[in-house]
Amino acid sequence: MAVLCTQFVNAETINVADHGILPGQDVSLEVNQLIESVKGQSDITLHFPKGQYEFYPEKAVEMYRAVTNHDNSLKRIAFPLIGFKNITIDGGGSMFMFHGRISPIVVDNTEGVTLKNFSIDWERSFHDELPVVESNKKESYIVVEVDPVKYPHSISGGKMFSEKYNWQDKMGSNIVFDPETRAPIYNTKDYSVNFKSHTASLAGKNRIKIAAKFKASPPPVGSVLISYGTHPTSRLCPAIHTASSKDIKIEQVTVYNAGGMALIAERCENIHLDGMTVSSNDERLVATRADATHFLGCKGEIRVENSLFQHMLDDAINVHGAYVKINEYLGDNRFLCEISHFQQTGLIFAEPGDKVALLSRKTILPFFETSVTQAEIINENLVVVTVAETPKNLPEGPLSIENLTWNPDLVFKNNTIRENRARGMLITTKGSVLVEDNTISPQMHGILIEGDNNKWYESGAVENVVIRNNTFENPGFEGSENYPLYAAPLLTSEQHFGEGRYHRNIEFTGNTIKSFNGHLAYACSVDGLKIEDNTIEFSTDYPKIEDYPSIDLDYCENVTIRNNKSVGFDRELYIEQASDTSNVKITKNPGFKALEERTPALSVVTK
């Protein structure tokens, strides 16, 4: 009882209005200073009376920040929540409106943070939306309408530039949205614009003609060309970045735009998202420039529920670790290690006490486990990792190292994912995973369980994944070979399978799929796969595709395919397996038929 009282005595709610923080004006400096003034205190709540608060970069505090999956830089920050214990930002239903290059919320080295009841948006979005008003395939050009207030552009030296707050972006990455579906247009890849060699010219008031190469065809009249910048300046400003922190709650927070992801979390323990929304606003089609949520090297539990993720230009959620290269064994159990992916530079890969696995970079399979006694950061690329034990003989060939300690559990429940570019979910974690009662309408794969040590370097071969009672609507409307469930490590032609399977224990049960292509699941290098009690219903929302198996297996073992039901297709869906797959039980799947075993997928089995 005494302890409880003490807590109440210490807890304090501050009305920000008492500190000159008022809607309708730039409050960056005042918010920075209020946060600074409560440093060293715990159990503080900063309460914002409802209103629209403006945040400009000019007077905001600044620090050099490495942010994984983003572009590292000296960043101006509106809410630097660094080194706190139990701090709450309660927006009271407010809009936090940002201007220019500023990072809204940075949480670092903090234990206990709650972000709730506010929205984040930018006055000028990081992407551009350009309605196509003329489309000429023969002469290979389009004419787009340019809103001079929302999406100002200029032309210089025959090139088109996007005008931002106080900088200019080259035209770069792009995708086409369909304003009817508010989602990427079917087969958007065909319309991609190669801006490297484009020529731009004025074509009337607020209209620009873009002559360029298009992948297959210029986007059609009525579609909207979305352009979203070039590396390395297009991912400078995620909306929320949490790092090296614990017990993070995000409740009733909406992110309408960001120069990066809505939430990027690294090396955090226990993150709970409840009622989070990532969405475009009423005046735009597109939300964030990258993923809605992304977690690298976290532990404890990631819980995401009652949330809506739509209109962003990348996945709704990605949970993974990092494969780090071993460059050299320095002796004395010391390894000179190199961060593998250029957008992971600056990552805190490991700290003393962490369990790590050494692994072959060819098979991505671990061969030795030990723990870290020292991790000495040399620079953003290199870290010298000292471990407790080293195998007597290190194998030949390139090696990598992964962190075993920082693999979180994941509960993803009662969420909606739709109308975004790319996948629904990416899951690579050794923790327990439950994906339940969600509605997922992904442009590419619904749930991708991948892992790779050659492109994104995302580690975390799964060990226990349950995906049940979800609804998938038109999964894969990108147009090509996409599946509601796609579980397979990504191997290059220089990598090969090892002795064991990469992933383990994946259950895909009781899901309903509304499908124009009849795809249910693809799995490769999985030991323990249960595909049961799913219903797949034919949908006419997109052109039907009949090119691929409904269920397809490569190099798997211990697979059960049972009680799945196909409804409304004018053909039998088929189940395929390669001859390197073993112990597959296929029973009672009305509307499905099992084909003869086919040869293994040679492109990956080049042992």
Place this chain on the structure above:
Amino acid sequence: MAVLCTQFVNAETINVADHGILPGQDVSLEVNQLIESVKGQSDITLHFPKGQYEFYPEKAVEMYRAVTNHDNSLKRIAFPLIGFKNITIDGGGSMFMFHGRISPIVVDNTEGVTLKNFSIDWERSFHDELPVVESNKKESYIVVEVDPVKYPHSISGGKMFSEKYNWQDKMGSNIVFDPETRAPIYNTKDYSVNFKSHTASLAGKNRIKIAAKFKASPPPVGSVLISYGTHPTSRLCPAIHTASSKDIKIEQVTVYNAGGMALIAERCENIHLDGMTVSSNDERLVATRADATHFLGCKGEIRVENSLFQHMLDDAINVHGAYVKINEYLGDNRFLCEISHFQQTGLIFAEPGDKVALLSRKTILPFFETSVTQAEIINENLVVVTVAETPKNLPEGPLSIENLTWNPDLVFKNNTIRENRARGMLITTKGSVLVEDNTISPQMHGILIEGDNNKWYESGAVENVVIRNNTFENPGFEGSENYPLYAAPLLTSEQHFGEGRYHRNIEFTGNTIKSFNGHLAYACSVDGLKIEDNTIEFSTDYPKIEDYPSIDLDYCENVTIRNNKSVGFDRELYIEQASDTSNVKITKNPGFKALEERTPALSVVTK
């Protein structure tokens, strides 16, 4: 005696060879780790057995660094001497050879550092040297020879690029050197290449044709075009950076190249350079890309002696402070201040206890002195400065603030400056200045005592400068209006003189000038100027110029011009003064004549 013994006991000399640091291989990691290992100890000497040590960036420690007059960035560092007490790097006559973007030596937060007996060079210089083998004025092009090993270049999209360690530079700033004099060619400005709109094409093996606009004429055959990059990536790597440190000695150190200055010092107390050399090596014409030495906001004594500064692409020495803008009075003696120059961002302008002056940004004259009680850095551009007292009524118009505490004394003795681009010395400090027994052969002004609050924002109106017994050789061989001594604040047409003079007490005595133009001194807004006992001898080394007065005065008072002697000129040299100059005594100057008073220089006296 006891104290002395203790010091001897603590002092330690470490032979770096005992720590695996050997010539002929990359030792960045090992040097970093050795330095890290002696952290917390004092009176340490790291001794390098003579040899050539290689430093690559890949394994070097890294930190975000703001470096005044350079480009701030995340920097890899070979010698991070941060937080030490009495540390010596004794190179034993070694060559420290750098590769790529790496900062050789960074001294910060250190008391007592000695750098001695080594040379710094880069395998691939930051600038390019391109001999001109064809020059066509009519068709406006040149052909240059490209050494594929020392100065590799490429052509892409009709543009020429300089290939560096692991990056590519656009062609940008450029100057022409004369290989005969090993100095900038006479009238080099005429030959400047506008690379923005150039067209490059191959013109035979290792030859590139550059079609472009030239200022007046393409550089002549036999001259060497020097190109040195574009902002903001051309000043990332000064050779030696010292900041917030005290008692710094640099002895017998040679700098052959740098991606910036040879030495940049900011907020340091007592710096002693003895036997420092900045020079090109045998295979190049040019040394550093910017100044040899540069000091911003230092105090105590700067002593430079027995040193040689030649072939660099900017001044030999520049000593100054910074004018910082006052953006807003926040009340409670608090001023929101903004760093004025983009290459001063991140500067520590003031700390508690520093004396500061408030001044008009129009006249650059101070009107109030007080001291700093708090300096709260907001970001690289802004700092909130709280002062002890504020005048009851702040004047109208834009204000600035300057730091009075950090104004060093300067002794510059027995040095040689020659064959560089730009000025010999720039002096703006309120401390005592003695410039004695030097040989100075500057391309522009010999000694520029300037100060400005509109372009470089260099503060430090002088109060006591003695320049005596120096030899100036062909000062101003740039070709235009340059003087051995040029003392005048730089005012724009929007600024004007105030009640008092800007500079005070300048003595220019006993100097010998070998001169093709007859120029001795120009002074403006100086109170107390003594020009005595100087000898100016006619030189035929460059085309003679007769356009300007030998001595010229604007808005000065209390001036003595006495016992100066002109030798070998076929005309009388003349002394001019504007009518806003008062109390000028001109006596016994054989070979000189005083002209009638002229009207004041209107461009600056627009009160």
